[in-house]
Structures are given as C-alpha cells and as structure tokens.
Amino acid sequence: MLLSDAVELNITEIAKSTGLNHSTTKGHLEHLEKIGLVEQKRFGRIRIYKYQEADPRAQALKTLIKVWNDENNRRKAGF
Numbered sequence: 001m002l003l004s005d006a007v008e009l010n011i012t013e014i015a016k017s018t019g020l021n022h023s024t025t026k027g028h029l030e031h032l033e034k035i036g037l038v039e040q041k042r043f044g045r046i047r048i049y050k051y052q053e054a055d056p057r058a059q060a061l062k063t064l065i066k067v068w069n070d071e072n073n074r075r076k077a078g079f
Contacts, residue, residue: 003038004051004062011047037061 002017003009009017015025029049032038037058041048052058 003049004053004058004065006051008041008048008050010049014049 002014011022011025011029014020014029015022018025020028029038029040033040033049036055037052039050039052041050051062053062
C-alpha cells in the first residue's frame with residue numbers, strides 16, 4: 001500500500017503511483033477517511049493524506065498487505 005509506506009502524499013502522487021485516475025483515487029481516499037484509516041490535511045486547494053498508523057485496523061491491514069506481497073514475490077521467485 002503506497003500511502004501506508006509514506007509519511008504523507010497528495011492525491012496526484014497517489015494516483016500517479018497506483019495508475020488510477022484522480023477521481024477514482026479521490027473516491028477511495030474519501031472512503032478510507034470516512035472509516036478512519038487515513039487523515040486529510042488541507043493547504044488551500046491541496047489535500048495531503050496520511051495513513052493512520054496508530055489505528056489497530058490500519059496496522060492489521062498493513063501487515064496483511066506485506067504478507068500478501070511477500071508471498072507473491074516468493075512465488076514469482078520459484079520457491
């Protein structure tokens with residue numbers, strides 16, 4: 001998960017890194033903010049998002065994604 005690995009990112013950075021368009025990215029971030037997994041800060045028109053590392057659900061999700069990616073990488077390597 002891109003945002004969980006960074007300190008803070010804006011929508012454009014997240015959209016570019018994930019290959020999603022701005023509108024889709026914004027919708028996902030709004031949902032994640034609504035359920036408390038990300039926090040938004042505004043600087044004029046710019047919105048900066050931060051993953052809520054202290055939230056136990058966010059920690060569990062980050063661990064799940066890491067395990068998933070590690071397993072996929074292991075399988076690609078032929079182990």
